Structure formats: structure tokens, C-alpha cells
Amino acid sequence: MSPYRVLFVDDSDFLTEHVSRTLQSEHGFDVETVATAADARSTLADSASFDCVISSYELLEENGLELAASLHDEATVPDLPFVLFTGNPLEPLVDEALEAGVSAFVSKSDHATGEMNVFANRIRLAIEAHG
Known part of the structure; x- marks a missing residue:
């Protein structure tokens, strides 16, 4: 099976580089990055x-x-x-996020380091549940 292709939207160069490199090298994702919501809409x-x-x-x-x-x-x-990849507390965002169409949440503080196994797994589960 070919790798999942994901669009990662973040305005932090450091985080974008770290996340995209790890998701590609450790988990086999094909990652394209953009820095703004407008660029995301245009790319999609x-x-x-x-x-x-x-x-x-x-x-x-x-x-x-x-x-x-x-x-x-x-x-x-x-x-x-x-x-949704956030450093903010998840609890206050849940209702609004579900209404907006968010499929899954990942906390930056817990899952943006190391091999990011939980993050990669949440992405795979969101894709597989959607398909």
C-alpha cells in the first residue's frame, strides 16, 4: 500500500520541519507543509x-x-x-472542534517529541475511520 499523503498546516518552521521529517522517516507518511490556512485551502x-x-x-x-x-x-x-494539533488544553475545544469537523486531537506537549508514535497512530486511525 502506498503511504498516506497528509497536508500539515503550521506557521512554526521548527515544528513543521520536525513533524514532517519524523512522520516521513519514522512512519512512512508523505507530508506536504503549508504555513497558513489560506495556503491550505488553496493546496487542497x-x-x-x-x-x-x-x-x-x-x-x-x-x-x-x-x-x-x-x-x-x-x-x-x-x-x-x-x-487538530494543539498545545492548548483540549477540554475547552472539544465541542467547537467536533462541530467544525475535527476528526481527532493530538496534544503538542505530549506527542510532538521523539518518534511521535501516538501522533502517527491517531492520523492513521482518523484516515481509516474516514475511509
Whole structure:
């Protein structure tokens, strides 16, 4: 089976490099990165070949929940699982995130280091549950 292709949205160069490199080298994902929600929408509208969107909660011009909701409502973007990657406490975000179409949550503090096995597993489960 070919690797899952994911779009990772984060405005931190360090985090983007670390996450994409680890997901590719340790877990076999094909990762494309963008820094803004606008770039994510544009990339997704131009390519139907992604299996999942992973977005940081905090982005430059809007947050990850706003991005998820806009993708959920956008007819030109394929319906994809959406994984929210956040350093914020998850509890206050859950209801709004589910309403926005978020499939899974991953805490940056717990899962953005090392081999990121939990993070990779959540992405795979979101993709497989969606398909």
C-alpha cells in the first residue's frame, strides 16, 4: 500500500520541519507543509490526492478550528479527516472542534517529541475511520 499523503498546516518552521521529517522517516507518511490556512485551502482545492489534514490550533490569521469549519463547508475541497494539533488544553475545544469537523486531537506537549508514535497512530486511525 502506498503511504498516506497528509497536508500539515503550521506557521512554526521548527515544528513543521520536525513533524514532517519524523512522520516521513519514522512512519512512512508523505507530508506536504503549508504555513497558513489560506495556503491550505488553496493546496487542497488544487489537489485531490490528500488523505488527511493536520493543523496546528494557532495559525497566523485564523485558528485551526476556523480552518476545519471552512474546509467542511467548502465545496471545492474534498471531504478529508482533520487532525487538530494543539498545545492548548483540549477540554475547552472539544465541542467547537467536533462541530467544525475535527476528526481527532493530538496534544503538542505530549506527542510532538521523539518518534511521535501516538501522533502517527491517531492520523492513521482518523484516515481509516474516514475511509
